Amino acid sequence: MTTLFYILAYLAIAGFFCLVFLKVKSYLQASPLHVRWEIYPVPHEGEKASYGGSFMEEKEWWTKPRHVDYFGDVKALLAEVLFLQSTFEHNLKLWFRSYPFHFGMYMLMGGTIIVLLSAIAQTFGASPDDGGMIFVGNIINAVVLVSSLCIIGGGIALIHHRRTNEGLKRYTTPEMYFNIGIFVVFGFFGLFAWIVAPSYFVTARGFLYNLITFNFAPQPDTWFALHLLVGYFLLIWIPLTQMAHFFMKYFTYHDIRWGDEPTTYSEKNKRIIPNALKYAVTWASNHITGGAGSKTWLEVATSNPAAPKTPREWNP
Template identity: 30%
Template sequence: MGNLLFIIALASPVIMILGIAIKFYRISKMPLNLRWEIYPLPHEAEEKRKYGGSYMEEVDWQDKKPERYFMGEIIEPLKEIFYLHRVKKFNPYGIWIWSLALHWGIWLLFLWMGILLINGVFNWEIASKLDFVAYLSYILGILGILGLIIKRVSTHDLKIYTSGIDYFNLLFLLILFTSGLFAIMKDNGTDQFLAYLNGVLNGGVPVHELSTITIVHFVIFELFLIYIPVSRFFHGPVKYSTFHSILWNDMYQIKSSTEEKKISEQLNYKVEWSGPHILSHQTWLENAQNTNLHEKI
């Protein structure tokens, strides 16, 4: 049993990292997405960000290297990650506070696991002094999940768009946070966490020294790591591509560039679906050139 737990503990982060890498590789090979170019863009100069301006307003802009405010592209994602400001601003169903609690529960859970790892690797006695991070993580996670479940069940517009996998994911996280809270609340909860992690670092989990709830919590956490790349939890890592390649990319197309070649290739894709304005089984280019939208040619 101890050897199996040891293997799962080592394999789970490796599988997560490889899974995320494979996902990003596949995304890089996908057809180009339509750019949104919704201004203001965070990488524009401050005076242009105030009113949604663009470098293309400048005289002879094509002959100049566009100035980029790179801190804007760092600050904006951080606001989304740690504050969910788009959810707060645009979601009308009151889920922001619950979603924020859940996300902070997850961030703090990873921080807590990092604290345990540092404690074990460097033999620093910090876990017992920082175990409030674990309590905060588990409590915020549980409150956030319960709030989101209630909102999704009681709000009609949310309920009709919530699928079975959404409820599964929330229940999965609820078990993760609840098991962690019960484990850390034991008299020697932090010591149990350290014993598990030290066992992994030393080549074998001491099963007989650990409580069942501690083992269950770590196994669920490791399954969570494995599940991330193949689940909707992957929306976090993939936001980088969404923001930088779709939302904010306003670079002009250069003759004979890789992007131009991809666009030319995609314009020759066949349209395999139908509609009153679509020429089925013809290329996207032929569809774009068809000005008789209501006449099939």
């Protein structure tokens, strides 16, 4: 049973990374190149970003070198991820509920990384009882308490808001209640583990130490074990649901909303476009294939359904 508990941990971690990989791969393989579909403001536009301006405000912009302010992108993404800026600006009532919930998760994720580093340090001979470790332990114990309360409080508030707001209620599916609810359960188990354990940090570090050293020692704390089991489930479940937005947001922001790179500056895109035009189109409407087989995008774009005898010659 103890071994199974550890095997589940390995499977959950591996499963999480595999599912994230598959999601990202699926996004990247959906198309060799999509159209530009940016929305301003685009934060990498430097000074222009402050009012939503773009390089297209410049006379003959294609004759000038392209400037991309990557720091602007990072700053905007951090503001969005760390503070849920869009929700704050456009849906404040929801933000008051959603932010504690997300903040709790961020703290827990950050705490997990620190505990993992502590466990790694222990494998390299760091004493579990030295001052530095105790100091880190005190911080982690505080972080876990606050984060558990944030997840529980934020989660319950979110469920309540979705139950009582008529607009949200119509759109909230059973799965969405389940998703928030399972986080609340996760938070409660974490809180109980924190209460019963002399030091949550020591318990968590011990588990991670065992995990990385393949020492399948029994898990002494039932609440902590339940907390972990729910955590394993979440690692697999998150990438399978709309909660995968936490990593797919990188693409919806960077690649779509801010994806304004003109073909002028992209040798790669210049190569892709003619190849993409070779895809076979099977749209059945009269002005495309008329239901008769397929044509390439090139054939479609160079034909004129209204005056078929006079398309302009085009032989790329």
